[in-house]
Amino acid sequence: xxxxxxxxxxxxxxxxxxxxxxxxxxxxxxxxxxxxxxxxxxxxxxxxxxxxxxxxxxxxxxxxxxxxxxxxxxxxxxxxxxxxxxxxxxxxxxxxxxxxxxxxxxxxxxxxxxxxxxxxxxxxxxxxxxxxxxxxxxxxxxxxxxxxxxxxxxxxxxxxxxxxxxxxxxxxxxxxxxxxxxxxxxxxxxxxxxxxxxxxxxxxxxxxxxxxxxxxxxxxxxxxxxxxxxxxxxxxxxxxxxxxxxxxxxxxxxxxxxxxxxxxxxxxxxxxxxxxxxxxxxxxxxxxxxxxxxxxxxxxxxxxxxxxxxxxxxxxxxxxxxxxxxxxxxxxxxxxxxxxxxxxxxxxxxxxxxxxxxxxxxxxxxxxxxxxxxxxxxxxxxxxxxxxxxxxxxxxxxxxxxxxxxxxxxxxxxxxxxxxxxxxxxxxxxxxxxxxxxxxxxxxxxxxxxxxxxxxxxxxxxxxxxxxxxxxxxxxxxxxxxxxxxxxxxxxxxxxxxxxxxxxxxxxxxxxxxxxxxxxxxxxxxxxxxxxxxxxxxxxxxxxxxxxxxxxxxxxxxxxxxxxxxxxxxxxxxxxxxxxxxxxxxxxxxxxxxxxxxxxxxxxxxxxxxxxxxxxxxxxxxxxxxxxxxxxxxxxxxxxxxxxxxxxxxxxxxxxxxxxxxxxxxxxxxxxxxxxxxxxxxxxxxxxxxxxxxxxxxxxxxxx
Amino acid sequence: xxxxxxxxxxxxxxxxxxxxxxxxxxxxxxxxxxxxxxxxxxxxxxxxxxxxxxxxxxxxxxxxxxxxxxxxxxxxxxxxxxxxxxxxxxxxxxxxxxxxxxxxxxxxxxxxxxxxxxxxxxxxxxxxxxxxxxxxxxxxxxxxxxxxxxxxxxxxxxxxxxxxxxxxxxxxxxxxxxxxxxxxxxxxxxxxxxxxxxxxxxxxxxxxxxxxxxxxxxxxxxxxxxxxxxxxxxxxxxxxxxxxxxxxxx
Numbered sequence: 001x002x003x004x005x006x007x008x009x010x011x012x013x014x015x016x017x018x019x020x021x022x023x024x025x026x027x028x029x030x031x032x033x034x035x036x037x038x039x040x041x042x043x044x045x046x047x048x049x050x051x052x053x054x055x056x057x058x059x060x061x062x063x064x065x066x067x068x069x070x071x072x073x074x075x076x077x078x079x080x081x082x083x084x085x086x087x088x089x090x091x092x093x094x095x096x097x098x099x100x101x102x103x104x105x106x107x108x109x110x111x112x113x114x115x116x117x118x119x120x121x122x123x124x125x126x127x128x129x130x131x132x133x134x135x136x137x138x139x140x141x142x143x144x145x146x147x148x149x150x151x152x153x154x155x156x157x158x159x160x161x162x163x164x165x166x167x168x169x170x171x172x173x174x175x176x177x178x179x180x181x182x183x184x185x186x187x188x189x190x191x192x193x194x195x196x197x198x199x200x201x202x203x204x205x206x207x208x209x210x211x212x213x214x215x216x217x218x219x220x221x222x223x224x225x226x227x228x229x230x231x232x233x234x235x236x237x238x239x240x241x242x243x244x245x246x247x248x249x250x251x252x253x254x255x256x257x258x259x260x261x262x263x264x265x266x267x268x269x270x271x272x273x274x275x276x277x278x279x280x281x282x283x284x285x286x287x288x289x290x291x292x293x294x295x296x297x298x299x300x301x302x303x304x305x306x307x308x309x310x311x312x313x314x315x316x317x318x319x320x321x322x323x324x325x326x327x328x329x330x331x332x333x334x335x336x337x338x339x340x341x342x343x344x345x346x347x348x349x350x351x352x353x354x355x356x357x358x359x360x361x362x363x364x365x366x367x368x369x370x371x372x373x374x375x376x377x378x379x380x381x382x383x384x385x386x387x388x389x390x391x392x393x394x395x396x397x398x399x400x401x402x403x404x405x406x407x408x409x410x411x412x413x414x415x416x417x418x419x420x421x422x423x424x425x426x427x428x429x430x431x432x433x434x435x436x437x438x439x440x441x442x443x444x445x446x447x448x449x450x451x452x453x454x455x456x457x458x459x460x461x462x463x464x465x466x467x468x469x470x471x472x473x474x475x476x477x478x479x480x481x482x483x484x485x486x487x488x489x490x491x492x493x494x495x496x497x498x499x500x501x502x503x504x505x506x507x508x509x510x511x512x513x514x515x516x517x518x519x520x521x522x523x524x525x526x527x528x529x530x531x532x533x534x535x536x537x538x539x540x541x542x543x544x545x546x547x548x549x550x551x552x553x554x555x556x557x558x559x560x561x562x563x564x565x566x567x568x569x570x571x572x573x574x575x576x577x578x579x580x581x582x583x584x585x586x587x588x589x590x591x592x593x594x595x596x597x598x599x600x601x602x603x604x605x606x607x608x609x610x611x612x613x614x615x616x617x618x619x620x621x622x623x624x625x626x627x628x629x630x631x632x633x634x635x636x637x638x639x640x641x642x643x644x645x646x647x648x649x650x651x652x653x654x655x656x657x658x659x660x661x662x663x664x665x666x667x668x669x670x671x672x673x674x675x676x677x678x679x680x681x682x683x684x685x686x687x688x689x690x691x692x693x694x695x696x697x698x699x700x701x702x703x704x
Numbered sequence: 705x706x707x708x709x710x711x712x713x714x715x716x717x718x719x720x721x722x723x724x725x726x727x728x729x730x731x732x733x734x735x736x737x738x739x740x741x742x743x744x745x746x747x748x749x750x751x752x753x754x755x756x757x758x759x760x761x762x763x764x765x766x767x768x769x770x771x772x773x774x775x776x777x778x779x780x781x782x783x784x785x786x787x788x789x790x791x792x793x794x795x796x797x798x799x800x801x802x803x804x805x806x807x808x809x810x811x812x813x814x815x816x817x818x819x820x821x822x823x824x825x826x827x828x829x830x831x832x833x834x835x836x837x838x839x840x841x842x843x844x845x846x847x848x849x850x851x852x853x854x855x856x857x858x859x860x861x862x863x864x865x866x867x868x869x870x871x872x873x874x875x876x877x878x879x880x881x882x883x884x885x886x887x888x889x890x891x892x893x894x895x896x897x898x899x900x901x902x903x904x905x906x907x908x909x910x911x912x913x914x915x916x917x918x919x920x921x922x923x924x925x926x927x928x929x930x931x932x933x934x935x936x937x938x939x940x941x942x943x944x945x946x947x948x949x950x951x952x953x954x
Contacts, residue, residue, distance in 0.1 A: 655932035
């Protein structure tokens with residue numbers, strides 16, 4: 001034998017196969033003994049080639065298999081014999097040897113791989129070698145169990161805080177992966193996930209007894225990070241999601257309710273105490289947990305509703321409308337921040353919040369009135385009066401958010417008009433621009449109809465001012481006459497209040513409860529100019545002819561309604577620094593038997609003294625009933641108009657559908673009561689706009 | 705009404721003279737027989753309802769009760785009529801008779817209403833009418849007729865020019881009507897109205913009440929809140945529930 005062209009003469013040798021095989025057999029042995037350097041690749045290749053050429057591929061293949069098995073068994077024994085911690089190392093070493101050997105063997109038998117194997121459909125050499133390794137070494141009864149146990153044991157130790165040989169782990173799992181993904185999954189991944197589940201089951205049980213919610217979540221987060229790192233360091237990437245699911249389930253999902261509801265540390269506690277970090281962690285952790293976010297959402301929503309309800313029904317809070325609204329705004333700010341910082345502005349959370357706010361704000365039917373009073377307060381006092389340095393604009397925007405929650409926007413409209421009128425007529429608005437801004441916001445929200453009357457109130461004011469200017473320009477210096485200031489009010493635009501009677505010294509037509517006047521008054525030797533309301537003016541003018549009057553006399557002479565009169569007298573006699581009248585007795589409240597004296601001892605540092613402006617006030621109970629009654633009356637025609645519109649277009653419709661449609665049409669302004677809708681339908685039947693169907697009494701027909 | 709030709713008018717006159725029937729009946733019979741006089745007689749005599757009433761007698765009867773200065777029978781005349789019939793003015797049969805007459809207002813009859821009404825009943829004398837009283841009363845027992853009479857009663861009992869029925873009147877009418885057609889809840893209904901409602905009754909409420917009586921059982925077991933019943937009836941149900949008159953499973 002030597003190099004040379006391949007000649008036929010070789011085939012006649014009966015011992016050809018055995019001789020050839022022996023060469024290969026020896027070579028393989030050397031390879032496994034780390035003695036490959038002395039071999040001639042070319043010669044071996046040629047040998048194998050010839051064997052295959054002479055149709056001995058099958059026998060060669062079988063012989064090879066036998067051969068490999070033999071070597072593998074030997075290696076297996078060595079691995080089995082390894083003690084304790086050396087087991088994995090030995091396995092790795094042998095694996096590395098085997099791989100190297102296989103590579104060489106494959107190269108040698110390349111021709112067989114390329115020609116014989118495809119046609120006989122046998123497994124290629126390298127692959128076959130791996131399969132044999134798998135079956136004889138890895139899955140050998142004495143090795144397999146030990147292998148898995150060792151791996152899991154190490155992982156457990158690492159979980160408990162020990163340092164382990166990660167490189168070894170990686171190599172071992174890589175080996176399993178190379179043996180086939182099902183090997184990795186069946187032999188390692190599945191048991192891994194199983195023990196992990198029971199590990200975390202135990203861990204979570206312990207932890208939840210010991211820790212509060214925040215600590216527990218920190219721990220869960222830590223564990224998740226660990227597992228993720230572990231996978232990236234020594235497992236197949238696909239295991240990452242699977243182990244994450246296990247941890248999620250055992251640590252988070254199973255204990256979810258208990259965690260959220262933990263007293264003094266659970267979700268509600270975190271919300272109350274603005275624990276943003278904890279909340280962020282909770283949000284992130286429960287992202288993947290089934291129903292995680294929806295549970296957080298609904299717990300948050302019911303908490304907000306509850307605290308909101310307490311807020312709006314607390315009788316203490318209801319005494320100060322401005323404070324009431326401020327608290328609502330604070331609450332909104334608080335939760336907006338939580339949603340933004342911790343819940344990454346999640347829209348579904350924002351929506352849940354909105355729904356909760358809408359729910360509790362409407363539990364108190366004075367909310368519309370109070371919100372209007374809040375705006376009134378801000379527009380009077382301007383930025384200087386604001387509680388913090390927020391721009392007025394920002395405050396109004398926030399108020400608009402509350403406005404959107406109102407179901408009875410028409411009630412708000414009524415009050416806003418009243419309050420606006422008072423502001424305008426008493427000149428008590430701090431910034432025209434701010435007023436107009438507010439109107440623009442309302443118009444954007446509710447449409448033109450809402451604000452058209454309000455806007456015309458502004459126009460009237462401008463007209464008044466212009467007219468007054470030209471009036472005074474035309475006066476030829478008659479400065480002794482009383483100065484008057486007149487406001488022009490377009491009928492219909494301004495809110496009318498039941499215009500109470502009042503005997504005015506000169507006859508002035510108008511809204512007697514809203515105007516103001518400047519009076520020159522002399523106290524002893526001091527002269528002051530008093531800015532007073534119309535009512536106050538009437539009362540004070542009485543004292544021109546006498547120094548003392550009883551309550552009854554004043555009432556009779558001015559014909560001012562008692563409720564207003566008492567308020568008026570209080571502002572003249574009971575306010576420190578503004579007491580132009582002296583009351584007898586000196587009590588705080590006005591009673592029918594009181595007497596009033598002109599207070600010539602009154603003094604003030606200022607020449608011009610403002611006495612009691614017409615301030616928008618929270619309505620008294622009867623006033624409130626009155627306003628509500630008017631709102632209800634206003635709603636009736638709106639409901640009827642909606643019914644007629646709907647019936648005109650649909651012609652025939654059943655009762656429930658009408659109720660649904662009407663509600664839909666009107667809900668931007670208020671929520672109509674189904675009983676009221678029914679009554680309106682009956683009224684329309686009576687007036688022959690509609691009739692009942694002759695056959696189906698639940699149907700109504702439009703009568704053209 | 706289209707104008708009759710000369711020949712047709714003659715036939716009408718002939719028919720009336722021979723049978724003694726009114727112009728209205730004559731027209732009906734002639735039209736039914738396509739303006740053949742012989743055929744119209746056959747038609748006339750084969751119709752048992754169109755019994756022989758003498759228009760002359762009816763005119764006389766009308767004159768007996770009508771006002772002296774007006775062409776109407778009013779309260780006095782009606783009262784007299786009741787006397788002659790030997791019935792109480794509150795007797796329900798008067799309602800039935802008024803219904804036949806399509807009378808517009810209680811205790812008032814126009815000439816047309818009176819005469820046509822008696823004709824459709826098929827009588828032309830007080831004695832004959834008196835004989836008919838039992839069968840008239842019996843008409844109330846018929847479901848369809850009762851419904852018509854019930855609904856008729858609303859407009860009939862109203863004041864002229866009013867849309868609704870005053871409560872007292874309505875209660876009186878209901879008691880009258882449901883005395884004949886037993887409704888177990890009638891007393892509760894009247895009591896409820898007096899205690900809670902105190903306003904006039906609309907036509908819709910009136911007619912819907914009959915539906916209520918007919919379809920809903922006295923224990924209200926099949927009453928449906930979503931049933932588009934008038935608001936007053938919903939309130940009545942509430943009233944009954946509150947006062948423990950019925951047991952409802954909500």
